[in-house]
Amino acid sequence: MTACKIIRDPMFLRQKSKLATKEDIGTAEDLKDTLIANQKTAAGLAANMIGKSKRIIAFYVGTLPMVMLNPQIMEESGSYQTKEGCLSLSGTRATNRYKTIVVEYQNMSMKNQRQQFTNFIAETIQHEIDHCNGILI
Secondary structure (H helix, E strand, C coil): CCCCCCCCCHHHHCCCCECCCHHHHHHHHHHHHHHHHCCCCCCEEEHHHHCCCECEEEEEECCEEEEEEEEEEEEEEEEEEEEEEECCEEEEEEEEEEEEEEEEEECCCCCEEEEEEEHHHHHHHHHHHHHHCCCCC
């Protein structure tokens, strides 16, 4: 298990991440391990939070960690306002999220997937995809 240090540099975190390839599976594994190591304080992580500017996110579905490579939100519905915190930043900030999203992504075997998520899991995915896009709440 390789847990990595969390990056807190806003200049680095504001850079858009590059597409992940099969050569980035090791980074995806490190991201999952870092999520597990921070499970008391983090619902999700993006690769740039461990210093890798790649479109990879990890989050919990119940108690199981899930990893997505190159996630893209294809559909969204049920807009609402919320406050979120971030492991890379102090405090909480107001942001807009969607209750239901449909995401296209690649799994750890680089197979294309399409899946619907709702509620807190959807919120977490949206937060992490924002990280991939260089958007900080």
